[in-house]
Each structure stands twice: as C-alpha cells, then as structure tokens.
Amino acid sequence: MSKAFRLGVLIVAALFILGAGIFWIGNNEMRFRSKYRLNADFQNVAGLAEGAEVRIAGVRKGTVRRIDLPQRPGQKVRVEMDLDSDTHRLVRHDSPAAIHADGLMGDEYVKISMGSTEASAVQDNETLQGAQPVEISDLIDKANGILDTAGGAMQSVNQTADSLSSITSKINSGAGTVGALINDRKLYQNVNQSTTELQEDLEAVKHNFLLSHFFNQRGYEDSAELTKYEIGQLPGRPAVRKFSWPARQIFDKPDTAKLKGEKALREAGAFLQSNPFGLAVVAGYSDMEGDIAKEKVLTEARAMVVRDYLVKNFKMDDTRIKTIGIGKSPDANAAGIAVLVYPTGTALPGPVAQSTGAARSTGANAQAASHSQ
Amino acid sequence: MSQTRSNPNAASVEIRDLRKSFGDQKVLNGITFIVSHGRTVAVLGRSGTGKSVLLKLLVGLQAPDSGSIRVAGEEITGLDPYALNRIRKQMGFLFQQAALYDSLTVAQNVAFPLRNTTLSENDRQEKVRELLSSVGLKEEHFAKMPAEISGGMQKRVGLARALALDPAILLLDEPTAGLDPISAAEIGNLITELKRRRGITAVVVTHDIQGAKTFSDTLVLLNDGHLVAQGTFDDLRKSKNEFAARFLGNGDHVSNGR
C-alpha cells in the first residue's frame, strides 16, 4: 500500500461521509428541495419544538422553522413552517393546522389537513388557523370528567331505582293517582335517558385512542356485545357433557380475554357440531382474587370470545349457544372457562334478568336485540 | 579585517574575544583568531576544551556570551534566522556524531541540502553520486539507512552532505575520527583537493595530528578555554610553549613519558 493510496482512502472516506451527512441532514433541513413558508397561529403549542415535523395527510412534508411567542397577552403563538412545494396543491386557505403527538411519549408534530376543493390554494407565507392542541393532561382531565359524570349517572340510577321501588310499593299499596302515574311515566323516561347517556359516555371513553388500546388488549371492544347472548343463570337440570379448561391455557394474559390456546376448544366444537343438543352454555369463571365487578366483566367477555370462536369455526345452531359470566366463583380454585351441554328439550332461558351494573341497561339490550336480527 | 586582502566577498572567518559558558562552566574564555580566505585551520585541543562548541558558535547554532564572529565579513552574532540562513548556505558543517537524518537513506541525506535548489532531479542524483564517491563510499551503500552503515561510513556521508551545496567555508568536527589510516588519508586528500581546486576556507577540528599537518595551513591549539598557540605545525612544534610541544608529540616528551 503506497502512501498516496492510504491517504486517498482516508480522504475519499471522509468526503463520502461528509457528503452522506450533508445529504441526510440536508434532507431534514430541506435545503435542497424547493419549499415554501406557511404560518399557523395557536393558542398553545403543547411543547412543539423548532425542527419538529409537519405532516400533511399524515405524510412528513416539512419542518417547523421557528416558534414565536406573541407580543402581548391575548395574541397567539406563531409557528413558522417550511413545506415541500409539492404540497402546495393540497393545502388550502381553510386547511386546519393542529398539533398532535406521536403516542403518549412521542414528539409533537404539526398536522395540516387537506383543505376543501372549493377553497383557494395557500399563498407563500400565509397563516393558517391552528386548532387548540389536545394535551395529555387535558385528556386525562376529560377522562376524569367522564368518569365523574358516570359516577353521577350511577347515583341518579340508584335514586331512580329507589324512586321506582317506592312508586311500585305505592302502586302495590294502592296509593297514587293518574297524575302520579303520568309523573311516574316521565320518571321512567328520565331513567332511560340518563342510562343511555351514561352508556354513550363510556363508549366515548373507550373509543378515545388512549383507552381503546386498553379495551383492545382485552380482546373485546364493546361492552354491549358482552351480554348479547348472556343468560341470567344456568338451567336447573344437570349438563350431559361438560368441557372445562383453565384460563391460562386459553387466554394470553390473566386479565385479558384474548384467545391464545384456542386449539384446545376444538374438542368442544367438534362435539357440538356432531351431536344434537338443546342448549350449550359457555361459562367463564374466576377465582376469588381481584375486584368483583372487573372479574365479572372479564368472565363475561371470556365466555363471549369463546362462544364466538365456536360459532365461527363449527357448524351448529348458534341460537342455542349462550354465555354466562359467573365472575367470582367460590367453587373454582383457578380462573377457567367451561362449556356445559344440556340435552334436547331444555328450555332456552331468557336474557339476563338482573343487571350486573349500569352498563347493561335497556339501551344495551335494545342494541343487542337489533343485532341478533 | 586587515587579513582579508583579497576580494570583498572573501570567505574568511574572524573570531574576536569569543566567550561562552554553560552555567558556571566557562568553556570558551576569550578566543581570537582569523582564518583568511582559502586557508585551512586545524583546531586542536584536549577533549572537552570546547572545540565542538566553537564550531557551533561559528555556524550560529549557539549564541556566544560575548565577542564577535564575522563570516565573509558579516557579523553573525545577533543575526535574525533568515539572514543567518543566507550565510549558512555558504557553509558546510560536519557534526562530530555525523547527525544523519535517520529516516532518510544515505543518498537522500546527501540530497537533503539540495532540496530547495533549482537543480533537476537527474542533476541532483548525479551530484549525490559524485559527492558520495568523492568521500569513498561504494554505490551499494547509497540506498541504505544510516543505521545500516558503519560509524566511519556515517562520518563520510556526513562529510558528503556538508559538501553538497558547494560551500565556500567548511566547518568539520573530527572528519577522520574513527576512520582507518587509509580512509583518513583519503579524507585529508579530499580537503587538500577542495582547497586547491575551489579555494575553500576550512576550520577542521581534529585529533589526527598527522592529518592536520598535511591538510592544514595553520594550527590553533586550545586549552582550558584559551587559545594557547597558533601557527604552522613546525612553528608550534618548535615553540617554547610546553603544552603545544607536548600535544604535538615533540618526540622527547612523549618517548620520555613512556
């Protein structure tokens, strides 16, 4: 190796690295791409930093160049952005700008949505209206608010239930007038309405991306689905056949209803497919640990998930397959799932009679009814 | 100045009352002598009297404490490095330890002083070859590193390097030390030849009295920082100065001493 060769290797390597570096960083700074300037005004930039990304329709197309605090209180924070010129045709006068974060811990970025077709294209240096960003702390406040509302609603349900029982006793005792009955009718509607609102609130919480994740992981999405095929209690007669598995064999985590060992369920599926039966009940039960309400929901969900699996994978009369979430069962020493098969002629029990909580309300039942059609 | 009778560019060396000490040690204590153009002076003296120091003062490698050094009529003490370089280009210097560049080959060592000249590459190589043969070095050694040749050869390469710029003034520190009698005689002849052909002025520090006798016009004898005697070999030998007589091996003393 000659001296010149070695030196040449060093110089070429260094120049190459320099070139690559300039390319990468330059890409970021977009020094070498044509671009234009846009501004957006925000009440609050939620920690957005200079150099942050700008995404248009979710595509990274620019950078935040500067963030200027306003001169006086009451004015807005101005965010200056450099955008690739190929986005010029998409960003319109009325395109909203918003600040979002990549997940819980992620960096903030500016999201610019495409404007309406009728609106004129933006000019260089134009200012877009920024939406108030959602901050995680706000979100948590909101969630707390919803929970408070839920709590309030529960109370009112309890109150109405109390009133109802007092009315019933009044009716029973012959007390009350037509006016009182009309009154009662209104009261009844109020009950319906408040529980429906509560249901909506809870669904809203779940659809929030933060919490939906929590629900997804548990293998089910919608609490109304859980009780669609639920029966209030097991039939009085003994089952002809019983299959049971410990929960850890079937589900991926102790607190989820996500199937993992569904192969084990085939035995029951095959039996139901090839043998006539009057009623089959998928029962979820848990041990004595954990929070009662939670365990109840979990066992309901698990029963539901197993039922879904059986119905989807085996041919059988699915109106004859019901679920029950037993929750804490004193005679179970470990959480598990069971399929109980009853002989032909067993009467189909009605839908769940007594509600386990406010979530399973008339609204939910109405929904369930419409689904099963 | 009276001695430099010939042309004004005369390559003469004049030293007046030169003093040099290292710390408390006075090495040179008022030395005065003149080497006129075209003459060769041999500097003799016991080991450690300051002969090498004297040569270094002459070339400006060290600064004297006091006194004057004139080279070709120009005072070199207190000269700035650039003016000094100009004068040095007329001088060739052989170090006592040869001081070859140990990262360069023999030939490159000799070519080193030529690096800033206008000589073409071919001329340069030709010149190097010529110089090395003139000091009696065989071609096979040209490509060797200094560490791969003998001490005597190193000395001869150093001499060739000192001659590279065709200096008008040669300062040689023991050019024949460590050489066999034949090589030593050849070096002596080379100096005589240079003097005859090119009228070179030389100051040669040596312990080789026979050599000094043949190639030098004048001898300078130093002792204890003083110049004890000055003159031709025969002058000194016959001088009343006991040290000079002893030093030059005035037969009686030496043989009596043995």
Added chain:
Amino acid sequence: MTGSISTLAPPAARPGGGKNDLKIVVVSVFEWFGELGIFCARLFRAFTSPYEVSELIHQCDETGSKSLPLVALAGAATGVVLSLQTRDSLIHFGAKSMLPAIIAYSVIKESGPVITGLIVSGRVGAGIGAELGSMRVTEQIDAMEVSAVDPFRFLVATRVLACVLMMPLLTLCADACAIVSGWIADTLAEPISLRHFLDNGFKGARFSDFIPPTLKTLGFGFIIGIVACFQGMRTSGGTEGVGRAATSSVVLSSLFVILADVIFVRLILMIYS
C-alpha cells in the same frame, strides 16, 4: 535572542531535582507558556514559501491514514457502548425510539471529536514528540538548520498542518463508524433498518448542529500538533529526554484537547443558540 532554536532549551528549573519550591514550579509554568508563545510566533512565520509539500503529504499519511484504523476501531467501540448503555436507560424511561437520535447527536457533537482527539494525541502526539526529540538530541535538527532548511518550516509546520487537516477527516470517519456500529448493536437487540435508524437519528438535525463540532477538531489538531512539536523541539538530555518528550507530548496534548473542548463547546453554544 539569536533566533537559534537552541535558545529554546528547557528552563533550568526542572522539578524533582532539588526542593520542590512552589515558586520554581509557577515560574516554569509561565516560562513554558511564554516559550510556547514564541514557538507559535516562529511557526506562523514559517508558513511561507517554499512550501514543503511532499513532507506535508508524508505527514498527512503518518497522522491521518495510519491513524485511521485505530480511530475507526475506537469510534466503533464508542458506538456500541453508547448504544448498549443508552438503550438500557431509555427502556426505563420508555423513550426507546430516541436511541438513534441520541447516538447520532452524542457521537457527532461530542464523543466522536473527543475520542478522535485523544486517540490522535496519543498516537501522533507521542510519535511527533519522540521523533523530534530524538532528532533534537542527535543534532539532526541542528544539521537541518545549518543546511539552511528551516526546521520550523520543514518539521514543525508540516506536522502541525497535517494534524489540523487530518483531524476533521478522522473525526468524520470515527463518527461514521460509531453510528454504524451503534446501529448494528441496536439492530441486534431489536431489528431496525439502517435507513430508518439514520432517518430517526437525524430527525430535525441541522447543519449548525453538526458542522461546528466537526470544525472544532481543527482546533484539536492544532493543539496536538503544536504541543507535540514544542515538546519534541525543546528536548534535552539524551534518550531519557526523548522518553520524557514523548510522554509529556501525550499528557499535555490530551489535557489541552479536553480543556479546549470545554471552551469550544461553550463557544458553539453561545454562537448557535
């Protein structure tokens, strides 16, 4: 001063000999800096024609290409260590996606330049100190002077310039090796493509983040070159002196590289923020 380098011989006061008088130490420290100043002044005057181009190329080879394997290796090791350590910490904070950026930034802004500076001051500083030191004690530098070749131009200027020129190149190589090895360590733990890694690493990066830290290595190169040459040129005391020159070149140049880094970082922050 006659302009002879010999007058730059080390001060008479050498610690360790007699009483370790504080005064002598202080005086010799100031003397050292004073002589270094004179040395620099002399050096700057030596940057005139004739330029010793072939010697410069030779020195660039010595300091640059011959240090490349070592620097690359050190850079790669830094990258791996950074990746492993940082990954572990980031997992605690749930910010694993920051890993590429942390590696890229910390390598280019700090570790790369400093590691390269220390490696070069170790390898090249010792080399220059020992080389010039032995040339000094065997009178080769004197021989050069009497050949009317200015040792400042031929030996010092070329070495200092080679250090200055090669440092940024070596730093770039060290940076690249560190980032690539950081990526390899990262991708072994959790597969990620190099492209993705680099994209993440340089997200939001600007030239002003990366150019000044690389350019500060020009300063490191100057410090290494000048300190090593100075220590080499003022060597005295035979073979032992050469050893001392080599050691002190390494110690002083590493020390000054680190001290200068503090100043450079502060300066860069002042200018770019």
